[in-house]
Amino acid sequence: MAMTQKIESEQREADGRSVDSIERDDRPDKDEVLLTVNQVERMFPVGGNTLHVLKGIQMEVKRRQLVMLKGRSGSGKTTLLNCLGGLDTPSKGDIWFNKQPFSRMSDDERTLVRRKDMGFIFQAFALMPLLSAWENVELSLRMAGTPRSEWKERVAECLELVGLEKRMHHRPFELSGGEQQRVAIAKAIAHKPILLLADEPTAELDTGMSAQIMAVFQNIIRTENVSICMTTHDPTILEVADHVYEMVDGKFI
Numbered sequence: 001m002a003m004t005q006k007i008e009s010e011q012r013e014a015d016g017r018s019v020d021s022i023e024r025d026d027r028p029d030k031d032e033v034l035l036t037v038n039q040v041e042r043m044f045p046v047g048g049n050t051l052h053v054l055k056g057i058q059m060e061v062k063r064r065q066l067v068m069l070k071g072r073s074g075s076g077k078t079t080l081l082n083c084l085g086g087l088d089t090p091s092k093g094d095i096w097f098n099k100q101p102f103s104r105m106s107d108d109e110r111t112l113v114r115r116k117d118m119g120f121i122f123q124a125f126a127l128m129p130l131l132s133a134w135e136n137v138e139l140s141l142r143m144a145g146t147p148r149s150e151w152k153e154r155v156a157e158c159l160e161l162v163g164l165e166k167r168m169h170h171r172p173f174e175l176s177g178g179e180q181q182r183v184a185i186a187k188a189i190a191h192k193p194i195l196l197l198a199d200e201p202t203a204e205l206d207t208g209m210s211a212q213i214m215a216v217f218q219n220i221i222r223t224e225n226v227s228i229c230m231t232t233h234d235p236t237i238l239e240v241a242d243h244v245y246e247m248v249d250g251k252f253i
């Protein structure tokens with residue numbers, strides 16, 4: 001057995017699961033659907049007219065899936081992602097999340113679900129510029145209401161998961177674009193969400209850094225049991241997706 005394989009195998013065994021169980025993912029909730037989108041439409045009133053942006057979207061995301069939404073600029077990807085994250089609501093149709101009628105909840109209920117079970121990553125990283133990587137991740141735990149006694153262990157764990165253990169005390173301007181995006185990922189997963197929504201997370205990165213971010217995504221799907229739904233323009237990263245939905249003019253083709 002090659003050394004890298006052995007180390008990987010030992011790490012996996014240390015993780016409490018056999019190599020086979022990880023590669024086949026035979027955990028009981030494997031095929032469970034986490035997110036269902038039923039005939040969702042979104043219209044906006046614009047200057048006396050109605051702009052029909054989403055035109056009957058049907059999709060689902062299962063546990064531990066990496067799902068990508070691809071499509072040209074203006075096709076409606078961000079509008080859909082905003083509805084999936086409860087930052088906006090459909091004009092028609094509904095969205096179910098974790099067996100709950102997410103799009104029909106009150107704003108307050110939806111905010112609670114979003115804070116507890118969802119994490120967000122945006123293309124422009126959204127880090128606090130004066131705080132270190134450590135402090136940025138800690139801030140998200142503070143905002144999520146995680147008890148202070150758990151912060152230290154969880155911050156270290158998240159920064160290690162994204163491969164930043166040697167950069168924990170650097171501030172954003174002392175980090176590369178790819179490293180900043182990894183801090184943003186650590187921040188988004190710190191409160192243990194079950195769904196991560198990412199809008200063009202590799203848009204600002206070159207091909208090598210984009211590949212690293214996708215490797216981090218695959219790692220956190222395995223270790224954190226999270227599902228990821230992301231938008232992208234980048235054809236080179238589509239192959240790592242479990243499922244790709246292609247959007248043209250507000251519809252999937």
Ligand SMILES: Nc1ncnc2c1ncn2[C@@H]1O[C@H](COP(=O)(O)OP(=O)(O)OP(=O)(O)O)[C@@H](O)[C@H]1O
Pocket residue numbers: 044045046051053071072073074075076077078079080
């Ligand atoms: N609040 C709004 N009011 C009016 N029009 C809107 C609103 N939000 C989005 N749109 C319009 O909906 C269309 C789709 O926008 P959206 O941002 O969802 O596309 P996108 O596929 O994410 O594009 P990009 O890749 O450039 O971000 C655009 O024509 C946009 O102008």
